[in-house]
């Protein structure tokens with residue numbers, strides 16, 4: 001069995017529902033088991049800054065799918081949830097990126113692993129480090145101060161799979 005981590009983000013419409021739907025759709029795949037979902041973080045936009053704040057999570061999964069087949073699942077979930085590619089790093093209903101897949105290094109036209117920009121993205125690393133015991137992930141995340149990076153814990157994920165917004 002293979003272990004992979006995903007980063008999922010949303011900053012359009014009902015962000016919470018998009019995250020919830022994305023996790024549910026990934027988990028519904030017969031060859032994927034969702035093992036852990038991080039807390040949800042609200043994060044200031046990075047890259048293209050003239051857009052709304054994101055909600056970001058990291059997901060740990062085990063799968064018998066090969067990396068490209070997992071990518072196809074992620075892209076199909078994005079399509080089902082209305083993802084449109086208009087502006088690079090711009091607003092999106094939902095974005096699913098594969099961060100790592102076992103210890104594999106892949107560089108192909110449509111898939112790079114580990115994700116080429118994960119090491120510079122606090123919005124990826126802080127959720128990731130909260131569910132990964134990998135010392136490399138912990139070390140990368142420790143380089144960032146969440147407050148300075150505009151990253152705020154938004155709500156906890158409850159074990160039944162329900163997402164409950166705890167802020168007023």
Ligand SMILES: Nc1ncnc2c1ncn2[C@@H]1O[C@H](COP(=O)(O)O)[C@@H](O)[C@H]1O
Nearest residue numbers: 095096097098099110111112113114115
């Ligand atoms: N590790 C990856 N996870 C997801 N998408 C990837 C990865 N490596 C390359 N890609 C390609 O990136 C675009 C999608 O970019 P987004 O704007 O993050 O959706 C797509 O062409 C993937 O094939």
Ligand SMILES: Nc1nc2c(c(=O)[nH]1)N=C(COP(=O)(O)OP(=O)(O)O)CN2
Nearest residue numbers: 009043044045046047054089095117123
């Ligand atoms: N706070 C925050 N900022 C963001 C986020 C995000 O999820 N949270 N996703 C982005 C999208 O980057 P994209 O996945 O399109 O680019 P990539 O191809 O560099 O991964 C760009 N900026």
